[in-house]
Amino acid sequence: MTLxxxxxxxxxxxxxxxxxxxxxxxxxxxxxxxxYYITNCPFHTDKTPSLFLYQSNGTVRFKxxxxxxxxxxxxxxxxxxxxxxxxxxxxxxKFASYLEVDEVILPKGNILKIHD
Ligand SMILES: [Zn+2]
Numbered sequence: 001m002t003l004x005x006x007x008x009x010x011x012x013x014x015x016x017x018x019x020x021x022x023x024x025x026x027x028x029x030x031x032x033x034x035x036y037y038i039t040n041c042p043f044h045t046d047k048t049p050s051l052f053l054y055q056s057n058g059t060v061r062f063k064x065x066x067x068x069x070x071x072x073x074x075x076x077x078x079x080x081x082x083x084x085x086x087x088x089x090x091x092x093x094k095f096a097s098y099l100e101v102d103e104v105i106l107p108k109g110n111i112l113k114i115h116d
Contacts, residue, residue: 004103004111010095011075013055019076020053022098023062026083042083044068 009015020037024030028051030037036054040046041064050066062079064072074082080091089112096104096114104112 002102005101006105007107011059016055016060019060022095041066041069
């Protein structure tokens with residue numbers, strides 16, 4: 001069976017815990033605080049945790065509240081691109097592969113196959 005999912009669904013709260021689990025594998029020590037997670041921001045010196053992972057308007061978001069982060073707000077794909085230094089398609093492949101999704105329908109309707 002082939003599991004095909006639209007890109008926007010991968011950012012939905014349905015995958016909130018798995019998003020937290022995925023980024024925790026990137027040696028980000030997220031701590032659960034009820035309905036959100038926090039950790040020290042990896043993009044600058046951060047003595048008190050400034051990076052939040054939370055749900056907003058039906059989307060899972062990352063946001064850094066430190067003054068040191070210029071545009072510190074990302075969805076899972078933008079976050080993977082920034083922390084892993086890869087492009088958009090690779091960020092989709094990494095996260096979808098972790099979720100064991102076979103195909104992702106991109107915003108323009110193209111189908112991205114994950115396992116080839
Ligand atoms: Zn930051």
